[in-house]
Amino acid sequence: MKFLKPALFFLFLFLSNCLLAQNDIVLKTNGDEMRGHVTKINDKDIQFIYENETLEYNIPISEIIKITFSSGRIEYFDNHEKVSFQNLEDHHNKVAILPFGYIKDQETSNATMTKKIQLETYTIFKNKAVNLQFQDPNTTNSLLIKAGLTNNNIEGYTMGEICNILGVEYVVQGLVSIERSSVTGFSNTQTTKKDNRNNAYVDGKGHIVGDISNKSKTNSSSFNTTTQNYSTNITMNIYNDKGDNVFSKEHSSFWQTEDAYKITLDFLARKTPFFKK
Missing domain, CATH: 2.30.30.100 (SH3 type barrels.)
Structure with missing residues (x-):
């Protein structure tokens, strides 16, 4: 003790x-x-x-x-509005793409994919922008970090406040959801037949030389493959610096591949007022 x-x-x-x-x-x-x-x-x-x-x-x-x-x-x-160091009039015609929400098989922890889809969306819009200046995603993410915005607290801010933090007039926000669906099976059998042709002939003495019979040989091979299919659904929203939702659309992809979200992103971007026809 x-x-x-x-x-x-x-x-x-x-x-x-x-x-x-x-x-x-x-x-x-x-x-x-x-x-x-x-x-x-x-x-x-x-x-x-x-x-x-x-x-x-x-x-x-x-x-x-x-x-x-x-x-x-x-x-x-x-005091988060002071982070942008810009006045509202400086926001005009500027757009930021937020990191997209990403859910695959009900898992939401893939931070790499949220940034990857953010960059892919930025590229789609930037190539077809109509008198708009799209903020580089690295700048967007840096400003969010400096303002203390994370996945855990971003819901505590309005989209208007986020626009002001980023110094833009509009923000694009979205969610990509991918789920395993059916499995497609495919089987194929290949058959190869080889014939031994009649190669007999009659020599000068009238004798038959060679094999006069027709023989054939058949070989068969088969293989099976399976393909995992996916169902993809994307929601895309656009908000202005007043917090108004100026565009909202949801679309399910026709394609069943794992990367079908790329085609669907392009489809939704074309439906927005930002996209040059």
Whole structure:
């Protein structure tokens, strides 16, 4: 027992140090992250001490997007519109493509595909744009990150607010859903027949030389293949910087291949007012 109390003391000290090592993270409207400890939140500013420092700073709330506390709690501040550094009149005729939602066989965790479809949609529109400037997806994603928008909290923002964050007049948002459907089987049998032709002849003495019989040989081979079919459904929406939905359409692909979404994306893009006929 005499060793138990010192052990508990050092365990408590270790856990305390671990907790103290965790930082609050303040995300500013210019994209900077401040790591340290928020000591107080006032009406117009917060009091903040940087990690491994003792000097206390006052940071205006107008410069803060959110605070992620060491406990995991997140507090948002209504300053996200300042991230774009643009006025509404500068948004005119500018379009951003958001990362598409992607569901395959009810799984939604494929971040690579959401960006891939975003880029493919951008390419389709950019090649057929009508007096519109399409924002590069890398710029779009960077601005979203700087504003603190993630898949977990983006539903807390209106599409009008997202337009203002990205500095565009319109955003294109969509969902691609792919599900396994039927399996198609195919079998084929090939038969090869080889004939031994009559190669007999009569020599000068009237004797028959060679084989006068007709023989044939038949070989057969068969193979089976199966193809997995998919059903593809895509929803595409366009919103303006006022939050209005100016286009909405859903379409199921006729094709049953896994990459049929590409054809369907092109089909839906042609239906939008952005596409040059």
